[in-house]
Amino acid sequence: GQSLEQPSEVTAVEGAIVQINCTYQTSGFYGLSWYQQHDGGAPTFLSYNALDGLEETGRFSSFLSRSDSYGYLLLQELQMKDSASYFCAVCNTGKLIFGQGTTLQVKP
Amino acid sequence: DAGVIQSPRHEVTEMGQEVTLRCKPISGHNSLFWYRQTMMRGLELLIYFNNNVPIDDSGMPEDRFSAKMPNASFSTLKIQPSEPRDSAVYFCASSPQTDQPQHFGDGTRLSIL
Numbered sequence: 528g529q530s531l532e533q534p535s536e537v538t539a540v541e542g543a544i545v546q547i548n549c550t551y552q553t554s555g556f557y558g559l560s561w562y563q564q565h566d567g568g569a570p571t572f573l574s575y576n577a578l579d580g581l582e583e584t585g586r587f588s589s590f591l592s593r594s595d596s597y598g599y600l601l602l603q604e605l606q607m608k609d610s611a612s613y614f615c616a617v618c619n620t621g622k623l624i625f626g627q628g629t630t631l632q633v634k635p
Numbered sequence: 636d637a638g639v640i641q642s643p644r645h646e647v648t649e650m651g652q653e654v655t656l657r658c659k660p661i662s663g664h665n666s667l668f669w670y671r672q673t674m675m676r677g678l679e680l681l682i683y684f685n686n687n688v689p690i691d692d693s694g695m696p697e698d699r700f701s702a703k704m705p706n707a708s709f710s711t712l713k714i715q716p717s718e719p720r721d722s723a724v725y726f727c728a729s730s731p732q733t734d735q736p737q738h739f740g741d742g743t744r745l746s747i748l
Contacts, residue, residue, distance in 0.1 A: 557734055569726065569739040570678070614678065621666070621733030622691060625678040 529553040531626035533615055538632045539605055547600045547629045549615035557618040559591050559598045564628070565611045573600070575618075605633050637661070639740035641727050647746045653715040656743045659708055660729030668737060669702055669712050670726040678726075684710065685733055717747045 531551045539545040549559065558577035562570040574582050576591035576598060588601040602609055610633045616623040640659040648654060660667045668683040682692040684704045692702070699718070704710040714721055724744050728737040 560736070569741050570728075571739065572736040575736060618734050620691075621685065622668070622680055622683055623737065624680070627677045 529617065529619070529624050531615055531617060531624065533613075533626045533629045535627065536630045536632070538634065540634050541605055541607060543605050544601065544603050545605060545631065547602075547613050547615075547631070549598045549600075549626060551596050551598075551615070551617050551626075553596075553617050553619055553624065555619040556593070557620070559589070560616045560618060560623060561587075561589050561600045562614045562616060562625075563611050564614065570614065573613075577618075602631070607633050607635070609633050639727055639729050639738055641725075641740035641743050643743060644741065645744045645746075647748065648717060649748050650718055651716045652747075653713065654717045654721075654745060654747075656712040656725050656727075656745070658710045658712070658727030658740060660710070660727070661738055662708070664729035664731050664738070665707075666730045666733045666735075666737075667704060667710050668728040668730075669710070670728065670739075672724045672726060672742075673722075681712070683733075690733075719747045721745065722747050 533549045560575045561573040564570045574589040581590045586603045591598040612628040612630050614625050614628045616625045642657045669681040672678045681694045682702045687704045702712045724742045726742045728739045730737045
């Protein structure tokens with residue numbers, strides 16, 4: 528079977544740094560993706576890691592350790608608009624298996 | 636550039652009725668995915684197509700659900716007969732190829748009374 532675990536909720540203040548962790552168990556693995564979803568909206572792609580290490584895209588970075596079946600999304604210089612749900616997803620033979628999502632609340 | 640277009644945006648219907656959800660993927664994208672999102676089960680893949688061919692329909696809950704992709708620019712997800720437990724947000728997504736970032740439509744919010 529396949530499973531992903533991520534925290535259900537995270538709270539942080541504006542300007543801070545927050546890390547959202549994701550651990551996975553899967554029979555096949557091509558990479559780890561991260562998606563953002565604002566309330567009532569569509570998921571939007573943030574980042575993808577196929578190899579171990581850190582990928583940086585502006586204020587967002589994502590890390591993968593294949594040997595530990597672990598990844599994280601790092602959000603820096605938090606803004607109020609970053610309040611949303613964040614999903615990790617395992618890429619496996621052409622399809623995505625999503626975690627349950629982490630709701631991030633950014634406070635002033 | 637037009638993104639993934641889904642219709643209708645909202646649908647409210649009575650149980651037992653047939654429901655048809657529609658999706659137009661981004662032009663040039665060869666892979667199309669149908670998802671269902673609920674509070675209880677999260678975001679679940681129902682079925683995906685590559686080059687208009689269904690590749691994996693293991694997520695389709697039961698025979699009441701069917702999906703087609705008659706051409707590269709159109710797909711439908713049909714529920715017949717619908718039941719209250721089918722109430723959810725249904726998303727369509729497309730990507731240039733499988734294993735590439737997926738672009739989601741705005742979803743169809745389906746309520747079965």
